[in-house]
Amino acid sequence: MWQALREELAPQGFELVTVGMDTLGAAGCRAAIEAANPSHPSLIDQHHVMADLFGVINIPNSIWIDEDGMIVRPAEAAPPPPIPGSTPPVMTDMPPETPTRLREMRAEAMKITTNAEAYHQALRDWVTKGKDSEFALAPEAVIQRSRPRNASQATGHAHFELATHFVTQGKRELAIKHFRAAHALVPDNWTFRRQAWSLEPVGDGPMARFWQGPGPEGDWPYEGDWVQDIRREGAENYYESWKP
């Protein structure tokens, strides 16, 4: 979907750069990238520098950067392009043998709201009009709208970096200790949580990393999990609502 949009807008001087955020690096991202076979740059962010540099706290997210290298919209939810005439999936699409947890996840996911039409209208407006687009924010507005970060949250990012290192070293206990510290210090960062949960896969099927919580019998080393956290925080708050 994004690939098609990129091909359409490329003649207007537009480029898409996708960044896969995964502690497992290329090994984690390879299957999805090879399936998409992108013609645009497709990068691997093993250390979540997108969180440090741009304030990405959930995916999918986007940052818009103009011809001069200035950010004109800081990190925000980036819903897929709307497909005219398509109908949203319904719960009955799931096969009867679907595990309860995946049904629960689906039920919450369906409550997540996005502003796909407004977002994509704004994107096309910016690609066409550039600086004259009302959706290209001035530098001061970009800074003001970027994620709040205090010293304590910055410390959480440092713990996340240590956790990443220990994952790559195969030191699971140390990784968990620092993931937990990162979660406590940056509680609004969904990617920090989802990354850690994805490293405790359940089963070995295609949904193993999407389980994002305790399996039928396994110990669970984290305070929260995807279903518990989204129920507590409200699916409608999973993404900040889009602001022009």
Next chain:
Amino acid sequence: MLLHSLTLPVPDFEQASGWQIKPEGACKGDVCIPLRGQSGETLQVEQLAKDMNLPLVAEASEQCWALGPDSVGGKTLATALAADMTLPDLDGNLFSLSSLRGKKVLVYAWAPY
């Protein structure tokens, strides 16, 4: 960024953090933070962390540290000038955002989980 020593080559810090080390201090866009006690091609990390208010977290059992990001002005972005993020593709080839100057760029974050 992950450290195994408390001295750090200037280019490594610049590349990871997006801050440039200049005579007037550490600079990003039009923001500069004065630094004390630094000279030459390596940075003294503890002093740097103090001057820039960067968190420095140690894992004593493993002799390693992580230097966290800045929080200038209580925001993620100290400037609207995009950091020149440099990351590898699937084959390990490095790509820098600055190579796309002259284009409108949408940087899209996703994850396979």
